[in-house]
Amino acid sequence: MSIMKLIAASSTALLLFLCFIIAIEASVHDYKSQKFISKGNSFVVYGGSEGIYAPSTDFPGDSFIRFEKITLQRPKSASNSSSRVHAILFEVDDRETIGGSAYGGQRAVCCTQDLAKLGVCKQGEIIHRQSTKNPDWPQVLGVSLEVDESEATFSSRSVQITKTGMYSLYFIHCDPSLKDVVVVGKTIWKNPTGYLPGRMAPLMKFYGFMSLAFVILGIFWFGQYARFWKEVIPLQNCITLVITLGMFEMAFWYFDYGEFNKNGVRPIGITVWAVTFGTIRRTVSRLIILTVSMGYGVVRPTLGGITSKVIMLGATFFLATEVLELVENVGTISDLSGKARLFLVLPVALLDAFFILWIFNSLSATLNKLQARRMMAKLDIYRKFTNALVVAVVVSVGWICYELYFKANDAFNEHWQNAWIIPAGWQVLSFSVLFVICILWTPSQNTTRYAYSGEEDFDKDVTLTLIKPAPIPSDDIRSSDTRPLQGSNGLFNDDQEEEKTA
Structure with a gap:
């Protein structure tokens, strides 16, 4: 029933997206x-x-x-x-x-x-x-x-x-x-096309394309979800939530820029909704990646004692990101305003770095235990997941370097016509990671083989014995070996022979 509500909500967002008409003023x-x-x-x-x-x-x-x-x-x-x-x-x-x-x-x-x-x-x-x-x-x-x-x-x-x-x-x-x-x-x-500042004008068209991309991804995912709903695991429910949040986020950003273009004033209500949906999506995405890296829902049923720490990290990241995005976007008119203060950017950057370190540390431990227990199907999907994250981190670092280079060489905003590429690049990277996760964990008839089974005790330490132990002898062999070794007086036969000789 919940999936039908999600599909209905997504269809409504798509209908609004298609019916929205942009007016041209200033x-x-x-x-x-x-x-x-x-x-x-x-x-x-x-x-x-x-x-x-x-x-x-x-x-x-x-x-x-x-x-x-x-x-x-x-x-x-x-x-x-x-x-x-x-x-x-x-x-x-x-x-x-x-x-x-x-x-x-x-x-x-x-x-x-x-x-x-x-x-x-x-x-x-x-x-x-x-x-x-x-x-x-x-x-x-x-x-x-x-x-x-x-x-x-x-x-x-x-x-x-x-x-x-x-x-x-x-x-x-x-x-x-x-x-x-x-x-x-x-x-x-x-501008000739409306109220939007020149730096923001290309973003309206970009968010239109991103809305369409999320709709296509959502149609594919929801179709598979409905087809194999009996095989769905908790992780796939979380992915469904992220896709739905992404669809609404892109639609709200498109409406935000469209309303700005129409009236010349940043619509506070729509902007706040767009920022909030985006912040929730980013927070949930990071928490999903972190918990999957720990093996939750795949090789362990719970996170144990670290659940509260994961929730606290997610809540802190949400608050820091929400404040930063509100300062950068709500009420922003000029192309030169909307530059967040350093003390708002630093907490988000530090929390992102902490997420990355924790994710890869957890992935390393999970991969080692999967390999030790020879869970080959789960090991294969985790290796692909790790490779995708490594590529995403490398691209992120490269994009950060490009952004710093761009801003360092554009002190007077002379390259304003290309400035929209920076936020657009982050959105494309985020969508790409989500797309890869959707491909790896697409609902199918074999989904349950990636889910946690009660027979697995993943948290138990795995030890590898270097010397192969000898087989335990059967009762017959053990009894036959015991009889000739001990005499009636409690001495070994060898000792008896030594006494006779003496």
């Missing part, structure tokens, strides 16, 4: 009383960064950044002076056109007295110059806060994007007396 950055922060000799508010594609035959539509009702507000008590605030919009290749330095000194955004003497700029203004590669860029918009004015509003306008690139927006001023000024309003960033 990404919304809200500024809710954002305060200016001191950076060098200037004061800035970060307005956002996104990769934007220019319209083309591959990406038809409009690309723009729209300013809507962006207002500067300050308290009445601080309105006794006038000053100017700028909004600077630039592409990452033009970052050197913002700011300058006198005589090779420290780079400054606001014009200094030395630069003013050189005639480069006027003291107190923002230093910028036109790009040689991209005419009319950077875009600099300004608004003045006059004396006795507590508010000033940028004029609403749209900046058309004609070059594909990573664009950034900063609100900047050079007047320390404006320390209490805040920014209120929003900007809308539109």
